[in-house]
Amino acid sequence: MGIATDWTELTDFAVALARASEAEILPYFRRNTTIEVKPHVDWDPVTEGDKAGERIIRRMIEERFPDHGINGEEYGIKQGRSGFTWVLDPIDGTRSFVCGMPTWATLIGLCFEGKPMVGVMNQPFVGDLFYGNPHGAWNNFRGVIEPIRTRPSEAVAAAAAGTTAPELYRNREDQQAFQALRKSVKLMRYGGDAYFYSVLAAGHLDIALDAGLQAYDIAALIPIVEGAGGAVGSWNGSVPAEGGNIICAASERLLKEAIEVMNT
Numbered sequence: 001m002g003i004a005t006d007w008t009e010l011t012d013f014a015v016a017l018a019r020a021s022e023a024e025i026l027p028y029f030r031r032n033t034t035i036e037v038k039p040h041v042d043w044d045p046v047t048e049g050d051k052a053g054e055r056i057i058r059r060m061i062e063e064r065f066p067d068h069g070i071n072g073e074e075y076g077i078k079q080g081r082s083g084f085t086w087v088l089d090p091i092d093g094t095r096s097f098v099c100g101m102p103t104w105a106t107l108i109g110l111c112f113e114g115k116p117m118v119g120v121m122n123q124p125f126v127g128d129l130f131y132g133n134p135h136g137a138w139n140n141f142r143g144v145i146e147p148i149r150t151r152p153s154e155a156v157a158a159a160a161a162g163t164t165a166p167e168l169y170r171n172r173e174d175q176q177a178f179q180a181l182r183k184s185v186k187l188m189r190y191g192g193d194a195y196f197y198s199v200l201a202a203g204h205l206d207i208a209l210d211a212g213l214q215a216y217d218i219a220a221l222i223p224i225v226e227g228a229g230g231a232v233g234s235w236n237g238s239v240p241a242e243g244g245n246i247i248c249a250a251s252e253r254l255l256k257e258a259i260e261v262m263n264t
């Protein structure tokens with residue numbers, strides 16, 4: 001198969017994974033399901049929905065691509081032999097999930113030799129499925145599929161930005177960097193988790209950022225943002241695909257300006 005066919009097939013499979021996982025996750029949403037708490041500096045819940053969603057995704061990958069690696073939030077790392085690794089977060093935004101807020105999402109990324117190439121963000125309760133690959137990015141909203149693009153970028157002073165929560169900027173340097181950007185943008189919104197990155201790709205937001213992310217929090221979102229014409233970086237030099245302090249913007253120019261503001 002040619003490379004274009006490869007990415008199309010793998011993207012279709014990633015979307016199928018998302019559809020299979022939603023059937024396992026949705027029965028637990030708004031049901032006040034039992035919550036476990038992971039050891040973490042913050043309250044970090046996990047539900048049976050998280051686990052069931054990842055189990056079905058891993059099972060389907062292992063059946064279809066047994067030589068692919070898997071890195072999942074709930075069940076850890078399976079080493080592969082192909083250069084391909086699936087990076088999974090079955091419920092990104094579990095705090096939102098257990099509060100009944102439809103801002104959580106299933107994140108499914110596929111990396112080749114460490115580079116995110118295919119990404120899916122699925123919010124099945126709303127009916128929003130965003131996906132991207134080297135050929136572009138799209139939104140499937142309740143069965144209607146449209147290509148998406150970032151909007152023409154404004155300067156930082158005119159930008160709308162989003163982040164999960166200000167308290168997640170834990171150390172002094174990150175908090176200073178965040179406050180510098182917050183005071184510089186036109187609007188800062190909170191609580192959107194992965195949704196912020198997807199609506200940025202769709203042209204509704206200019207900047208999305210978070211501190212201290214894991215690879216499974218961001219790998220799926222990079223192909224969506226970049227496929228839509230956006231840019232992905234870090235304000236402290238970390239490699240975005242590996243997690244860390246991540247900032248995305250509608251354009252390279254806006255990303256550069258935002259990072260400069262945060263490092264002033």
